[in-house]
Amino acid sequence: MSMLDTPKEIQDKQLEIILSKTPEERIKMGFDMINFAFKTVKNSIIYSNPKISKRELSIEIFKRFYSDCFSEERLNDIISKWPEDC
Numbered sequence: 001m002s003m004l005d006t007p008k009e010i011q012d013k014q015l016e017i018i019l020s021k022t023p024e025e026r027i028k029m030g031f032d033m034i035n036f037a038f039k040t041v042k043n044s045i046i047y048s049n050p051k052i053s054k055r056e057l058s059i060e061i062f063k064r065f066y067s068d069c070f071s072e073e074r075l076n077d078i079i080s081k082w083p084e085d086c
Helices: 008-019 023-048 054-066 072-080
Strands: none
Touching (some): 023 054
């Protein structure tokens, strides 16, 4: 784990706290972080475009999370097949 703005002793303390949790508590923390990231992305898109449709919001969320995982051609292909009723 490397956080450029976090001193080593703080990183060590964070790791100690995380490892003191049960596996169930750690997985819940992970899911909570994923959910927080999703809500943050969704809200930032809505803030920038308050009248966005559900479909376009869904596409924009997908692009925000996965645009660096696909070529532009593949990304456009996926989006072209996006369901109308999502």
